[in-house]
Amino acid sequence: MSNQDSLREVADGRAFDLGTAVDAAALRDDVSYRDTVRTEFNALTPENALKMGPLRPSLNTYDFTDADALVNFARANDMTVRGHTLVWHNQTPEWFQPWDYTDDQLRRFLREHVQTVVGRYRRSVGTWDVVNEAVADDGTMRETVWYDAMGEQYLDRAFEWANEVNPDADLYYNDYGADAVNEKSDAVYDLVERLLDRGVPLDGVGLQLHALGEWPDPDSVAENVRRFQALGLDVQVTEMDVAFPAGEEPDDALERQAEFYGDVLDACLDTGVDTLVTWGVDDARSWIRSFRDFSERYTGDPLLFDERNRPKPAYRAVREALST
Numbered sequence: 001m002s003n004q005d006s007l008r009e010v011a012d013g014r015a016f017d018l019g020t021a022v023d024a025a026a027l028r029d030d031v032s033y034r035d036t037v038r039t040e041f042n043a044l045t046p047e048n049a050l051k052m053g054p055l056r057p058s059l060n061t062y063d064f065t066d067a068d069a070l071v072n073f074a075r076a077n078d079m080t081v082r083g084h085t086l087v088w089h090n091q092t093p094e095w096f097q098p099w100d101y102t103d104d105q106l107r108r109f110l111r112e113h114v115q116t117v118v119g120r121y122r123r124s125v126g127t128w129d130v131v132n133e134a135v136a137d138d139g140t141m142r143e144t145v146w147y148d149a150m151g152e153q154y155l156d157r158a159f160e161w162a163n164e165v166n167p168d169a170d171l172y173y174n175d176y177g178a179d180a181v182n183e184k185s186d187a188v189y190d191l192v193e194r195l196l197d198r199g200v201p202l203d204g205v206g207l208q209l210h211a212l213g214e215w216p217d218p219d220s221v222a223e224n225v226r227r228f229q230a231l232g233l234d235v236q237v238t239e240m241d242v243a244f245p246a247g248e249e250p251d252d253a254l255e256r257q258a259e260f261y262g263d264v265l266d267a268c269l270d271t272g273v274d275t276l277v278t279w280g281v282d283d284a285r286s287w288i289r290s291f292r293d294f295s296e297r298y299t300g301d302p303l304l305f306d307e308r309n310r311p312k313p314a315y316r317a318v319r320e321a322l323s324t
């Protein structure tokens with residue numbers, strides 16, 4: 001590796017997918033953002049554009065403008081795309097009021113949604129987060145609109161519907177707080193085991209890895225990855241960012257953050273995880289700065305590039321880990 005090599009070149013060199021969550025408006029409006037995305041990453045997750053809310057202006061219509069722009073950008077720059085996400089309880093359309101519909105109408109609506117979106121990107125999106133965050137923090141099944149209408153079977157059906165339309169795609173279950181071995185990941189483990197027992201076409205588990213305040217132990221992350229792999233599943237790190245509790249960051253915050261990024265990358269490489277996605281490109285646009293009260297709870301500089309788009313120590317740690 002030469003010092004001039006970008007992250008992407010180093011990742012390409014070892015067939016690792018290093019991705020980032022991309023914002024459609026920033027990609028359109030900001031040349032330097034666009035350049036960073038295509039120079040430094042070889043994989044892309046639409047940050048919002050493929051979620052149900054942004055995609056569905058009304059019951060019977062779709063707006064694929066932003067999603068198409070991101071997918072086309074990825075194709076033009078030879079980047080892979082993680083489709084995120086088909087079934088989730090958050091970021092549903094504003095007009096969507098579940099009580100307006102019967103259970104059967106909700107089921108048909110979801111089926112049509114999954115099949116339309118997966119079908120449109122059959123040739124360009126090879127990996128999907130089919131279901132996001134179905135497990136609640138206490139390990140029970142989360143009581144979402146989909147769960148209320150269909151019970152746990154909503155997962156089975158969603159994976160089957162996606163698989164019908166694109167049998168070649170890798171279909172993932174994705175969640176937060178399940179990164180290391182803990183109660184939540186035990187519950188996710190039990191859930192995916194049940195899905196597999198029922199013959200559901202599930203290929204992998206996405207560990208979001210939002211390290212906010214409490215960071216998971218990288219050894220425990222590796223152990224967790226291995227137990228999912230032992231079920232025959234692939235594992236990816238899908239939404240990584242690293243923050244301290246607000247007001248409690250140490251003097252060497254950036255170095256500690258860098259070290260943690262490097263340790264997680266090492267855990268990935270040790271276990272054969274071939275994809276890690278950071279949830280955003282530069283600190284200025286991190287979701288933590290604008291989401292609910294998160295900006296008061298956590299430091300707002302969780303990513304590999306700083307506010308002025310300059311590489312941080314974390315950038316160098318990731319490059320170092322990928323080059324050894």
Ligand code: GLA
Nearest residue numbers: 047084132176208239287291
């Ligand atoms: C979850 C979702 C992401 C994103 C992040 C941050 O992890 O899966 O799509 O919304 O929260 O907000």
